[in-house]
Amino acid sequence: MQKRNLPFKFHLESFMLAIYLLFSGILLAFSSGGFIVNFRDIGFSIMSGAQRGVYSVSAFCAGTVTAISELSELKQKYSDLQRKLEDYELLQRSNADIRLENEHLRQLLGFTEQLTVKNIPAEIIGRDPNNLYSAITLNRGARHGIKKNMPVISFQDGNTGLVGKVVQVGRSTCLVMPVYDYQCFVSSRLETTRYDGLINGQGSDELPLVMKYVKKRAREEIKIGDRIMTSGENRNYPGNIPVGLVSGIRGLDYETSLELDVVPVIDFSRLEDVFVLDMESQSGDRE
C-alpha cells in the first residue's frame, strides 16, 4: 500500500507545545475571569498543604539546629559557671528571656482582647516564589474560618497596622496580598485633616506606598509624619486601622490632586504574627 503524502509535515513536539500553550492560555483566561471550577483553589490547596509540610520540616530542622547550638552554648556556660561558681548568671539570663517572651505574648493577648472584631491569629509560613508578585502564605485556612477578602492586620512595637487582605484560601493555608503589592488598593484617610485618597503599593516592601487622589487644597495642611488610616469605605477594610505615615508630598501644577509617599507602619521584613479579621462576625453581631 502506497504511503499517502500529506501536504504538511506533522511534528509531534510542535503539536504538543501547541496543546500545552493552549491549555495554559485557557487556564490564564479562566483565572482572570470567573469560571465555576476554580483551578487555583484546588491546586493551591494541594500545593500549600505540601508547603505547610516543608515549612514544618524546615522549622523542625531549624529548631533542632538551634537547639544543638544552644545546647553547646549552655554546656560552655555551665563549665564556666562551675569554675567561677556563678550560677546565678545563667538563671538571670533565662529569666530575662522568659520575661521578654512573656511580655511579647502578653502584648499579643492584650491586642487580641482590644479588638472588637473576631480575629484569627496566624503565622507567616512562606512568601511568593515569583519576584514580580508579593503574596504571603499564612498557616490558617478555610478549616480555621478564613474566607477570601478578609482583612489582615498586625501588632508591632505597640502599633497596630494594616498588612493586607486574603486573596486565596486553601484548606489549611491562605494567601495574603500585602498593602505594598501592585494590585492592592486601600481607601484611606489622613487622621488629622480627614482628607481621603487611595493607597496603592509599588510591589516591594522597600518602596513607599503611594496615596493618590488627595485634594490639592490639602497641600498646606498635610505635614510629613501625618498618620494615614483606613477609611472603612466599602467595608473592604475596617475603618481607623493605621496604614502608614506621610513621608513625601508630590503635586504638579497641572494636576488636580496630590500624591503622597507613605511609609507603612508595619515593618514587613520582620513580620511574623498577624491577625485575620472576620468582618462578617461583626456585622452579624450588630444584626
Place this chain on the structure above:
Amino acid sequence: MGRTIVWTGVTALFFSLFEAAILSNLAFLPAVPDLVLLLVVYVSFKNNSMTGATSGFITGLFLDFLSASPVGLNAFTKSLTGFIAGKFSGSFNLDKILIPALMGLAATLFKALVTFVLSLFFGSQILVYGIFDATLWLEVLVNMVCAPMVFALLGLFPNFFCDNPRNDE
C-alpha cells in the same frame, strides 16, 4: 521520556516548595532565584523539545499554584522556554560555569519577554518586568549565579534527567 518527566516533576515540586518556603524568606537574597526555570532549561537541553515543553508545562503549573500570579502564566512561559531550549539540545558542549550562566541569563530574559507579550493579551492581571527595574536584573544575576550550581547538581543524576544517559557521558 516518561521517567525523565516524572523525575523532573518531583524535582520541580521540591524546588518550588524550597523557593516558596525557604528562599523567599531569606532577607539577604536580592531576588528569589528561579530554580524551576533552570531545571527546565537543563532537562530540555539534555533531551529534546518534546521533553522540554512537557516538563516546562508540568513544572510551571506547580509554581502557578504557589504564587499569586494568574494560573497558567508559569505553565505557558516554561512550556515555551522548554521547547526553545530543547531546540538547542546538542548544539554545543555544556561546560561547568560559562555556558550554564549564559543559559540562565538567556532563559530569564526570555521569560521576561514572554511575560510582557502575554500581558498584552491578558491585561493588567499579569505583571511585567520593567527593563530598567532592579527586580529583573537582580533575578538575572541570581539565576546566572545559581545556574552552574543547579546544572552541576542535576548532572550528578544523569539517569533521572536524561532519556539517553550514555549519550550524555
